[in-house]
Amino acid sequence: MRVLIVSWEYPPVVVGGLGRHVAALAPALAARGHEVIVLTRGSAPRTQDETIDGVRVIRAAADGLAIDFATESVLAWAQAFEHSLSRAGLALLATGWRPELVHAHDWLVAQTASTLSAVAGARLISTLHATEFGRQQGWLGQPLQLAIHSLEAWLYARSDAVVLCSRFARDQALQIFGPHDRVRVIGNGIHADWWARQDADGPAPAAGRRPLIAFAGRLVHEKGLQELIKALPALARTYPDIGLAVAGTGPQLAAQQDRARRYGVSERVEWLGHVDDVRLRDLFHAVDAVVVPSLYEPFGLVCLEAQAAGAPVAVAAVGGLAELVQDGVSGRVFRPESPDAIAEAVSRLLGEAAVSARMAGRAREAARADYSWSEVAARTETLYRETLVSGQG
Numbered sequence: 001m002r003v004l005i006v007s008w009e010y011p012p013v014v015v016g017g018l019g020r021h022v023a024a025l026a027p028a029l030a031a032r033g034h035e036v037i038v039l040t041r042g043s044a045p046r047t048q049d050e051t052i053d054g055v056r057v058i059r060a061a062a063d064g065l066a067i068d069f070a071t072e073s074v075l076a077w078a079q080a081f082e083h084s085l086s087r088a089g090l091a092l093l094a095t096g097w098r099p100e101l102v103h104a105h106d107w108l109v110a111q112t113a114s115t116l117s118a119v120a121g122a123r124l125i126s127t128l129h130a131t132e133f134g135r136q137q138g139w140l141g142q143p144l145q146l147a148i149h150s151l152e153a154w155l156y157a158r159s160d161a162v163v164l165c166s167r168f169a170r171d172q173a174l175q176i177f178g179p180h181d182r183v184r185v186i187g188n189g190i191h192a193d194w195w196a197r198q199d200a201d202g203p204a205p206a207a208g209r210r211p212l213i214a215f216a217g218r219l220v221h222e223k224g225l226q227e228l229i230k231a232l233p234a235l236a237r238t239y240p241d242i243g244l245a246v247a248g249t250g251p252q253l254a255a256q257q258d259r260a261r262r263y264g265v266s267e268r269v270e271w272l273g274h275v276d277d278v279r280l281r282d283l284f285h286a287v288d289a290v291v292v293p294s295l296y297e298p299f300g301l302v303c304l305e306a307q308a309a310g311a312p313v314a315v316a317a318v319g320g321l322a323e324l325v326q327d328g329v330s331g332r333v334f335r336p337e338s339p340d341a342i343a344e345a346v347s348r349l350l351g352e353a354a355v356s357a358r359m360a361g362r363a364r365e366a367a368r369a370d371y372s373w374s375e376v377a378a379r380t381e382t383l384y385r386e387t388l389v390s391g392q393g
Helices: 018-030 074-096 105-121 143-158 167-177 227-240 253-262 276-285 301-309 340-350 351-370 373-391
Strands: 002-007 034-042 048-052 055-060 101-105 124-128 161-164 184-185 213-214 243-247 267-274 289-294 313-316 332-334
Touching: 002 074, 002 105, 018 034, 018 055, 018 101, 018 105, 018 301, 018 340, 018 373, 034 124, 034 267, 048 253, 055 074, 055 313, 074 105, 101 105, 105 161, 124 143, 143 167, 161 167, 167 184, 167 289, 167 351, 213 276, 213 301, 227 253, 227 340, 243 276, 253 267, 276 301, 289 340, 301 313, 301 351, 313 340, 332 340, 340 351
Parallel strands: 002 034, 002 101, 034 055, 101 124, 124 161, 161 184, 213 243, 213 289, 243 267, 289 313, 313 332
Antiparallel strands: 048 055
16 A cells, blocks of 8 residues: 555654654654655755655745744644645655555644645545643633644544544544544553563662662643642651652653652652653663643543553543553552552552562563554554445445
């Protein structure tokens, strides 16, 4: 099959899990014999065209796309880049190449993907990695939030098939956007062996070593770091030397640092900023537990990566996290937005080291068996074929 994947992110431009997802899915599809082209945004004045891991990657020109965020919104910035993506995509089609399928990854490329599928006569598939409704806990009171929600609804209705990353995300999409003939659950994938330690059981903790827990993710409200910071004083009463490593950056960095000061835990928190996958893997290997305190999480890629790395995990009982972690079997699950519940779950992980190690081992094996990229690509290919066949009727 000839597939055009349209994505807002592609390495080295990676903001979150979406970019990493597409960067793994595209080569996995190419490895199955498909002709895959990725159209994404670039940072150079002119469009760039290269082949990486069997995938042709076209990066749209960024010339003249600087936006003054003091006077213009992120939506204006996104729309400006979509114009650039559309021009690069139309130039590709002008060469005579025609995709059978156009696969859009999220609302940021909705208009580009829809335009190119119409011009090429191709079927349109979209993956909704998250929804604005979910991110905002159902409150869509601001113009930007309403605009994003409208674009998601339009892409959902326009698509011949829609991919969601968990049963939770599928059910929520059906609830907020309405019925759809072809909605499929295809989870995120992982290169489990890459994330794992060379010695699968990991080194024995050094006697008297400072307990260390980790958070990884964008510093935005829905990721819930604020709840973990609030839990630190209670954890410190049981583990006086406990430390927290925060990997990630985002618009709430200053607010979260201020919160750590107000709760008297600044000296316990190390702010690592953005970390690449190698440093993130090293972090997961070094800590005693990884905490995912999200308020909204359609899948939970950080959790899956931590599990593949062999780290014990404690996660909020929300969204896709509840599908990745079974309490007492593959990790600890706590009530969301509850610092007391977080402290209790983390305390159990730290205080029951042998039990936590066994749970981490089970989770590591499940990650390897159920979430390989070859399996994700196979499921995606099946959906592609179903969609093409339905279009012939």
